Amino acid sequence: MQSPSDDRPSPQPDSSPTDSEPRAEEHASKNTQPHADKYNDPRVKITTRGILIGVAIVVLGFMGSLLSIWARRTQLEKSTEFWGDEIIAAYQLAEEVELHPSLGTEPTAPQTEEGQPTAEPSEEKSEQIASSATKVRLSGMPGLGHLRHVLLDDRSYQWDSISSPGLSIDQSPPTQTEGLMVLKWTDPTANRFPDIEIAIDTDEGWVGVLGGERKVRLNERYRNAVPTYLKRIADFEPIRVENRKDRTEDEEG
Numbered sequence: 001m002q003s004p005s006d007d008r009p010s011p012q013p014d015s016s017p018t019d020s021e022p023r024a025e026e027h028a029s030k031n032t033q034p035h036a037d038k039y040n041d042p043r044v045k046i047t048t049r050g051i052l053i054g055v056a057i058v059v060l061g062f063m064g065s066l067l068s069i070w071a072r073r074t075q076l077e078k079s080t081e082f083w084g085d086e087i088i089a090a091y092q093l094a095e096e097v098e099l100h101p102s103l104g105t106e107p108t109a110p111q112t113e114e115g116q117p118t119a120e121p122s123e124e125k126s127e128q129i130a131s132s133a134t135k136v137r138l139s140g141m142p143g144l145g146h147l148r149h150v151l152l153d154d155r156s157y158q159w160d161s162i163s164s165p166g167l168s169i170d171q172s173p174p175t176q177t178e179g180l181m182v183l184k185w186t187d188p189t190a191n192r193f194p195d196i197e198i199a200i201d202t203d204e205g206w207v208g209v210l211g212g213e214r215k216v217r218l219n220e221r222y223r224n225a226v227p228t229y230l231k232r233i234a235d236f237e238p239i240r241v242e243n244r245k246d247r248t249e250d251e252e253g
Contacts, residue, residue, distance in 0.1 A: 075154040082162070082216060087209070090185035090196045091152050097144060099136040100182040101234035136234055138183075143229055150222055151198070151207070158217045166212035167199035179203035181230050182210055202227035 080088050138144050150156045167180060185196045197210040205223030208215035218226060 076152060078154040078159055079152055079157070082157075082159075082214070083209075086193045087185075087196055087198070088152065089193045090187070091148050093190075093192055094185040094187055095139070095189055096184075096186045097138040098184040098186075099138055099230060099234060100184065101134060101136065101230070134234075138233065141233065143233075147226070147229065150218075150226060156219060156222050158219045161217035162214055163216075164214055166208040166215045167201060167206060168211045181227070181234070183230075200227065200230065202231060 076088065083091075138147075169180065179202045181200050181202055183198045183200065185193075185198070187193055198207060199210040200207050201215075205218040205227065206215045207218060217223065
């Protein structure tokens with residue numbers, strides 16, 4: 001026969017507040033750090049193979065950057081051989097760049113009594129026409145930096161087209177000079193090179209020192225792009241100057 005004390009339920013362990021606190025803190029930490037159990041997963045190991053793969057990716061990225069810089073850099077070997085160091089310096093450092101458009105059209109060449117053109121030194125005639133032609137200041141113009149790069153880079157030219165004679169305003173027949181434009185490169189402050197005049201045949205894309213012995217043709221990409229840019233500047237600049245004068249007169253009036 002069982003006593004009344006045997007029918008009573010066995011005592012349960014006392015769940016005091018101090019026992020529930022660690023569980024609550026553990027639960028809270030799991031909520032604030034999702035997948036916290038994966039951060040210290042013993043199965044995840046840093047191996048030598050993984051380190052080598054990471055290093056290889058960094059090295060390949062660095063080499064790709066260097067290759068890209070090298071491919072886009074200005075190549076000067078053939079252009080320096082053709083133009084010479086002074087002209088290369090002018091393309092890079094010129095403080096003032098002036099465009100003399102339609103240099104071969106005016107003034108007309110002096111003639112003898114029989115109506116034949118007289119022979120004049122090309123340098124004197126160059127100065128005469130340069131002083132009479134309309135000058136367009138390119139310094140600070142949009143696109144001048146790209147023009148410098150085109151004239152400097154080897155890849156801008158068709159090197160197998162080098163021929164003589166060069167570009168000159170003394171050419172015959174005179175119609176050959178009507179498409180000539182001249183870029184004058186000067187460095188008045190530092191005087192790092194003498195004044196240089198580069199002639200550009202806007203009809204066929206030939207370039208060379210004005211009055212020089214040789215000329216070379218621009219490649220197919222720039223043969224039309226460079227003359228188009230110069231013609232646009234030559235046509236736009238006088239209109240811009242005239243509009244500026246009109247606004248000044250209106251303000252004064």
